[in-house]
Amino acid sequence: MNQTIENILPMLRRFAYSLTGNSADADDLVQTSLEKMLTKPVPTGVEVTKWAFKVCRNVWIDEYRAQKVRQNATRKPELQEQQSxxxxxxxxxxxxxxxxxxxxxxxxxxxxxxxxLVAVQGMSYKDVARSMEIPLGTVMSRLSRARSTLLTLIKPQQIGAEL
Structure with missing residues:
Protein backbone atom coordinates (compact mmCIF):
# COMPACT_ATOMS: atom_id res chain seq x y z
CA MET A 1 0.00 0.00 0.00
CA ASN A 2 2.82 2.45 0.77
CA GLN A 3 4.19 1.96 -2.75
CA THR A 4 0.80 2.89 -4.23
CA ILE A 5 0.39 5.93 -1.99
CA GLU A 6 3.82 7.16 -3.08
CA ASN A 7 2.73 6.82 -6.70
CA ILE A 8 -0.47 8.82 -6.23
CA LEU A 9 1.04 11.47 -3.95
CA PRO A 10 1.74 14.01 -6.76
CA MET A 11 -1.82 13.68 -8.07
CA LEU A 12 -3.21 13.97 -4.56
CA ARG A 13 -1.15 17.12 -3.94
CA ARG A 14 -2.39 18.74 -7.19
CA PHE A 15 -5.95 17.85 -6.20
CA ALA A 16 -5.43 19.32 -2.74
CA TYR A 17 -3.98 22.50 -4.26
CA SER A 18 -6.96 22.84 -6.59
CA LEU A 19 -9.28 22.61 -3.60
CA THR A 20 -7.37 24.94 -1.30
CA GLY A 21 -5.75 27.35 -3.77
CA ASN A 22 -2.72 27.60 -1.50
CA SER A 23 0.45 25.48 -1.35
CA ALA A 24 0.75 25.49 2.44
CA ASP A 25 -2.88 24.52 2.93
CA ALA A 26 -2.55 21.87 0.22
CA ASP A 27 0.44 20.35 2.03
CA ASP A 28 -1.51 20.30 5.29
CA LEU A 29 -4.49 18.72 3.55
CA VAL A 30 -2.31 16.02 1.97
CA GLN A 31 -0.65 15.28 5.30
CA THR A 32 -3.96 14.97 7.13
CA SER A 33 -5.34 12.82 4.32
CA LEU A 34 -2.31 10.54 4.42
CA GLU A 35 -2.63 10.16 8.18
CA LYS A 36 -6.23 9.07 7.75
CA MET A 37 -5.36 6.71 4.88
CA LEU A 38 -2.56 5.06 6.84
CA THR A 39 -4.74 4.45 9.89
CA LYS A 40 -7.61 2.86 7.95
CA PRO A 41 -7.49 -0.03 5.52
CA VAL A 42 -8.51 0.46 1.90
CA PRO A 43 -12.12 -0.68 1.53
CA THR A 44 -12.49 -4.00 -0.24
CA GLY A 45 -12.97 -3.69 -3.99
CA VAL A 46 -12.12 0.01 -4.12
CA GLU A 47 -9.27 1.39 -6.21
CA VAL A 48 -6.66 3.06 -3.99
CA THR A 49 -6.47 6.20 -6.14
CA LYS A 50 -10.20 6.83 -6.02
CA TRP A 51 -10.26 6.11 -2.30
CA ALA A 52 -7.40 8.56 -1.71
CA PHE A 53 -9.22 11.33 -3.62
CA LYS A 54 -12.37 10.65 -1.63
CA VAL A 55 -10.52 10.76 1.70
CA CYS A 56 -8.80 14.00 0.66
CA ARG A 57 -12.08 15.58 -0.43
CA ASN A 58 -13.80 14.61 2.81
CA VAL A 59 -10.94 15.98 4.93
CA TRP A 60 -11.01 19.18 2.89
CA ILE A 61 -14.76 19.61 3.37
CA ASP A 62 -14.36 19.21 7.14
CA GLU A 63 -11.43 21.64 7.28
CA TYR A 64 -13.00 24.07 4.82
CA ARG A 65 -16.09 24.45 6.95
CA ALA A 66 -14.01 25.03 10.08
CA GLN A 67 -11.80 27.52 8.22
CA LYS A 68 -14.81 29.51 7.01
CA VAL A 69 -15.78 30.11 10.61
CA ARG A 70 -12.26 31.27 11.49
CA GLN A 71 -11.99 33.48 8.39
CA ASN A 72 -15.18 35.32 9.22
CA ALA A 73 -13.63 36.25 12.55
CA THR A 74 -10.43 37.58 10.91
CA ARG A 75 -11.64 39.53 7.87
CA LYS A 76 -9.56 42.60 8.69
CA PRO A 77 -7.33 43.86 5.81
CA GLU A 78 -4.27 44.12 8.04
CA LEU A 79 -4.49 40.37 8.71
CA GLN A 80 -4.70 39.43 5.03
CA GLU A 81 -1.62 38.24 3.16
CA GLN A 82 -0.29 40.87 0.74
CA GLN A 83 1.77 40.05 -2.35
CA SER A 84 3.94 42.33 -4.46
CA LEU A 117 -11.19 16.29 -10.50
CA VAL A 118 -12.10 16.85 -14.15
CA ALA A 119 -10.16 20.01 -15.01
CA VAL A 120 -7.09 19.65 -12.80
CA GLN A 121 -6.71 15.90 -12.42
CA GLY A 122 -8.02 15.04 -15.87
CA MET A 123 -10.34 12.33 -14.60
CA SER A 124 -13.15 11.16 -16.84
CA TYR A 125 -16.74 11.94 -15.92
CA LYS A 126 -17.33 8.23 -15.38
CA ASP A 127 -14.39 7.93 -12.95
CA VAL A 128 -15.54 11.01 -11.05
CA ALA A 129 -19.04 9.57 -10.78
CA ARG A 130 -17.68 6.28 -9.42
CA SER A 131 -15.25 7.90 -6.97
CA MET A 132 -17.88 10.28 -5.61
CA GLU A 133 -20.61 7.63 -5.75
CA ILE A 134 -23.05 9.82 -7.68
CA PRO A 135 -24.79 9.37 -11.06
CA LEU A 136 -22.95 10.37 -14.24
CA GLY A 137 -25.66 12.92 -15.07
CA THR A 138 -25.11 14.61 -11.73
CA VAL A 139 -21.40 14.95 -12.48
CA MET A 140 -22.15 16.49 -15.86
CA SER A 141 -24.75 18.95 -14.53
CA ARG A 142 -22.59 20.05 -11.57
CA LEU A 143 -19.60 20.50 -13.86
CA SER A 144 -21.68 22.55 -16.29
CA ARG A 145 -23.00 24.78 -13.50
CA ALA A 146 -19.49 25.19 -12.08
CA ARG A 147 -18.07 26.25 -15.44
CA SER A 148 -20.93 28.68 -16.08
CA THR A 149 -20.53 30.23 -12.65
CA LEU A 150 -16.77 30.60 -13.11
CA LEU A 151 -17.28 32.38 -16.42
CA THR A 152 -19.62 34.91 -14.84
CA LEU A 153 -17.36 35.47 -11.81
CA ILE A 154 -14.10 36.01 -13.69
CA LYS A 155 -13.77 39.28 -15.56
CA PRO A 156 -14.56 38.56 -19.24
CA GLN A 157 -11.76 40.81 -20.53
CA GLN A 158 -9.23 38.83 -18.44
CA ILE A 159 -10.38 35.53 -19.94
CA GLY A 160 -10.20 36.85 -23.50
CA ALA A 161 -6.74 38.32 -22.93
CA GLU A 162 -5.36 35.05 -21.58
CA LEU A 163 -6.86 32.65 -24.14
Whole structure:
Protein backbone atom coordinates (compact mmCIF):
# COMPACT_ATOMS: atom_id res chain seq x y z
CA MET A 1 0.00 0.00 0.00
CA ASN A 2 2.82 2.45 0.77
CA GLN A 3 4.19 1.96 -2.75
CA THR A 4 0.80 2.89 -4.23
CA ILE A 5 0.39 5.93 -1.99
CA GLU A 6 3.82 7.16 -3.08
CA ASN A 7 2.73 6.82 -6.70
CA ILE A 8 -0.47 8.82 -6.23
CA LEU A 9 1.04 11.47 -3.95
CA PRO A 10 1.74 14.01 -6.76
CA MET A 11 -1.82 13.68 -8.07
CA LEU A 12 -3.21 13.97 -4.56
CA ARG A 13 -1.15 17.12 -3.94
CA ARG A 14 -2.39 18.74 -7.19
CA PHE A 15 -5.95 17.85 -6.20
CA ALA A 16 -5.43 19.32 -2.74
CA TYR A 17 -3.98 22.50 -4.26
CA SER A 18 -6.96 22.84 -6.59
CA LEU A 19 -9.28 22.61 -3.60
CA THR A 20 -7.37 24.94 -1.30
CA GLY A 21 -5.75 27.35 -3.77
CA ASN A 22 -2.72 27.60 -1.50
CA SER A 23 0.45 25.48 -1.35
CA ALA A 24 0.75 25.49 2.44
CA ASP A 25 -2.88 24.52 2.93
CA ALA A 26 -2.55 21.87 0.22
CA ASP A 27 0.44 20.35 2.03
CA ASP A 28 -1.51 20.30 5.29
CA LEU A 29 -4.49 18.72 3.55
CA VAL A 30 -2.31 16.02 1.97
CA GLN A 31 -0.65 15.28 5.30
CA THR A 32 -3.96 14.97 7.13
CA SER A 33 -5.34 12.82 4.32
CA LEU A 34 -2.31 10.54 4.42
CA GLU A 35 -2.63 10.16 8.18
CA LYS A 36 -6.23 9.07 7.75
CA MET A 37 -5.36 6.71 4.88
CA LEU A 38 -2.56 5.06 6.84
CA THR A 39 -4.74 4.45 9.89
CA LYS A 40 -7.61 2.86 7.95
CA PRO A 41 -7.49 -0.03 5.52
CA VAL A 42 -8.51 0.46 1.90
CA PRO A 43 -12.12 -0.68 1.53
CA THR A 44 -12.49 -4.00 -0.24
CA GLY A 45 -12.97 -3.69 -3.99
CA VAL A 46 -12.12 0.01 -4.12
CA GLU A 47 -9.27 1.39 -6.21
CA VAL A 48 -6.66 3.06 -3.99
CA THR A 49 -6.47 6.20 -6.14
CA LYS A 50 -10.20 6.83 -6.02
CA TRP A 51 -10.26 6.11 -2.30
CA ALA A 52 -7.40 8.56 -1.71
CA PHE A 53 -9.22 11.33 -3.62
CA LYS A 54 -12.37 10.65 -1.63
CA VAL A 55 -10.52 10.76 1.70
CA CYS A 56 -8.80 14.00 0.66
CA ARG A 57 -12.08 15.58 -0.43
CA ASN A 58 -13.80 14.61 2.81
CA VAL A 59 -10.94 15.98 4.93
CA TRP A 60 -11.01 19.18 2.89
CA ILE A 61 -14.76 19.61 3.37
CA ASP A 62 -14.36 19.21 7.14
CA GLU A 63 -11.43 21.64 7.28
CA TYR A 64 -13.00 24.07 4.82
CA ARG A 65 -16.09 24.45 6.95
CA ALA A 66 -14.01 25.03 10.08
CA GLN A 67 -11.80 27.52 8.22
CA LYS A 68 -14.81 29.51 7.01
CA VAL A 69 -15.78 30.11 10.61
CA ARG A 70 -12.26 31.27 11.49
CA GLN A 71 -11.99 33.48 8.39
CA ASN A 72 -15.18 35.32 9.22
CA ALA A 73 -13.63 36.25 12.55
CA THR A 74 -10.43 37.58 10.91
CA ARG A 75 -11.64 39.53 7.87
CA LYS A 76 -9.56 42.60 8.69
CA PRO A 77 -7.33 43.86 5.81
CA GLU A 78 -4.27 44.12 8.04
CA LEU A 79 -4.49 40.37 8.71
CA GLN A 80 -4.70 39.43 5.03
CA GLU A 81 -1.62 38.24 3.16
CA GLN A 82 -0.29 40.87 0.74
CA GLN A 83 1.77 40.05 -2.35
CA SER A 84 3.94 42.33 -4.46
CA UNK A 85 5.23 41.22 -7.84
CA UNK A 86 7.73 43.18 -9.91
CA UNK A 87 7.17 41.72 -13.38
CA UNK A 88 3.91 42.75 -15.03
CA UNK A 89 3.37 39.45 -16.86
CA UNK A 90 3.81 37.48 -13.64
CA UNK A 91 1.45 39.88 -11.94
CA UNK A 92 -1.20 39.40 -14.62
CA UNK A 93 -0.88 35.61 -14.46
CA UNK A 94 -1.06 35.61 -10.69
CA UNK A 95 -3.99 38.02 -10.80
CA UNK A 96 -5.88 35.70 -13.12
CA UNK A 97 -5.01 32.71 -10.91
CA UNK A 98 -6.22 34.66 -7.89
CA UNK A 99 -9.48 35.46 -9.66
CA UNK A 100 -9.93 31.79 -10.57
CA UNK A 101 -9.18 30.71 -6.99
CA UNK A 102 -11.59 33.31 -5.61
CA UNK A 103 -14.24 32.26 -8.09
CA UNK A 104 -13.70 28.60 -7.24
CA UNK A 105 -14.02 29.39 -3.54
CA UNK A 106 -17.51 30.74 -4.26
CA UNK A 107 -18.63 27.49 -5.85
CA UNK A 108 -20.56 24.97 -3.79
CA UNK A 109 -18.34 22.20 -2.40
CA UNK A 110 -19.77 19.55 -4.74
CA UNK A 111 -19.18 21.65 -7.86
CA UNK A 112 -15.65 22.64 -6.82
CA UNK A 113 -14.61 19.04 -6.13
CA UNK A 114 -15.96 17.84 -9.49
CA UNK A 115 -14.35 20.72 -11.37
CA UNK A 116 -11.02 20.00 -9.69
CA LEU A 117 -11.19 16.29 -10.50
CA VAL A 118 -12.10 16.85 -14.15
CA ALA A 119 -10.16 20.01 -15.01
CA VAL A 120 -7.09 19.65 -12.80
CA GLN A 121 -6.71 15.90 -12.42
CA GLY A 122 -8.02 15.04 -15.87
CA MET A 123 -10.34 12.33 -14.60
CA SER A 124 -13.15 11.16 -16.84
CA TYR A 125 -16.74 11.94 -15.92
CA LYS A 126 -17.33 8.23 -15.38
CA ASP A 127 -14.39 7.93 -12.95
CA VAL A 128 -15.54 11.01 -11.05
CA ALA A 129 -19.04 9.57 -10.78
CA ARG A 130 -17.68 6.28 -9.42
CA SER A 131 -15.25 7.90 -6.97
CA MET A 132 -17.88 10.28 -5.61
CA GLU A 133 -20.61 7.63 -5.75
CA ILE A 134 -23.05 9.82 -7.68
CA PRO A 135 -24.79 9.37 -11.06
CA LEU A 136 -22.95 10.37 -14.24
CA GLY A 137 -25.66 12.92 -15.07
CA THR A 138 -25.11 14.61 -11.73
CA VAL A 139 -21.40 14.95 -12.48
CA MET A 140 -22.15 16.49 -15.86
CA SER A 141 -24.75 18.95 -14.53
CA ARG A 142 -22.59 20.05 -11.57
CA LEU A 143 -19.60 20.50 -13.86
CA SER A 144 -21.68 22.55 -16.29
CA ARG A 145 -23.00 24.78 -13.50
CA ALA A 146 -19.49 25.19 -12.08
CA ARG A 147 -18.07 26.25 -15.44
CA SER A 148 -20.93 28.68 -16.08
CA THR A 149 -20.53 30.23 -12.65
CA LEU A 150 -16.77 30.60 -13.11
CA LEU A 151 -17.28 32.38 -16.42
CA THR A 152 -19.62 34.91 -14.84
CA LEU A 153 -17.36 35.47 -11.81
CA ILE A 154 -14.10 36.01 -13.69
CA LYS A 155 -13.77 39.28 -15.56
CA PRO A 156 -14.56 38.56 -19.24
CA GLN A 157 -11.76 40.81 -20.53
CA GLN A 158 -9.23 38.83 -18.44
CA ILE A 159 -10.38 35.53 -19.94
CA GLY A 160 -10.20 36.85 -23.50
CA ALA A 161 -6.74 38.32 -22.93
CA GLU A 162 -5.36 35.05 -21.58
CA LEU A 163 -6.86 32.65 -24.14
Missing amino acids: IDESSNFEQKELLLQVNQAMSQLPDEQRAILA
